[in-house]
Amino acid sequence: QVQVVESGGGLVQPGGSLRLSCAASGFTLDYYAIGWFRQAPGKEREGVSYISISDGSTYYEDSVKGRFTISRDNAKNTVYLQMNTLKPEDTAVYYCAARYGILSNVGYEYDYWGQGTQVTVSS
Numbered sequence: 001q002v003q004v005v006e007s008g009g010g011l012v013q014p015g016g017s018l019r020l021s022c023a024a025s026g027f028t029l030d031y032y033a034i035g036w037f038r039q040a041p042g043k044e045r046e047g048v049s050y051i052s053i054s055d056g057s058t059y060y061e062d063s064v065k066g067r068f069t070i071s072r073d074n075a076k077n078t079v080y081l082q083m084n085t086l087k088p089e090d091t092a093v094y095y096c097a098a099r100y101g102i103l104s105n106v107g108y109e110y111d112y113w114g115q116g117t118q119v120t121v122s123s
Contacts (some may be wrong), residue, residue, distance in 0.1 A: 002026035002112055004034075006096050009117030012086055018119060022096030029053045029072065033103040034079040035110055036070065036118075038092035048094070050103035051079060053109045058112040059103055064090075094119050 008020040022034055035049040049060045049070040058070050069082040079096065094117050097110035104110070 002020060004096050004098050004112050004114045006114040006117040009094060011120045013123050014121055016086050016121070017034065017082070017084045018086065020083065020094055020096075020119070022079040022081070022114065024077045024079075024098060027098075029074065029077050029079070029098070031053060032098050032100055033107070034070075034072070034108070035097050035099070035103065036081050036094060037097060037107055038090075038094045039116075040089075040092040042049060043092075045095075045107060047105045047107065049081060050105060052101075052103045053079075054102075057103060059105060061105070070075060083119070086119075088121050089095045090119060091121050092119060093117065 005023050033052045035050040037045050039045040047061050051058045051070045067085045072079045096114050098112040099110040
């Protein structure tokens, strides 16, 4: 069964850090891209960051550039999103998604989606 599963969400104070994980099963990530997306209450889903597993190329949306880092561990078939200097506006459900081929910032181009993990930034 092909699936991706997120973990690592939680409650953190402004300025704090969290690391999200996206573990793939049922397939190897070698020729896939992983995207992180998020959806806050009452808002549309938006892209956060993306990585092409084959060459490690990455892309960040302006809202997280310089604060978030996406990385991969091929041996663990897992992608990470390190989130630093978190802000209240980062509060959302974070989803990872997989697509065959190179990275894309277009959500509907991703084929496999996880169930999401809640990130809450609040004092």
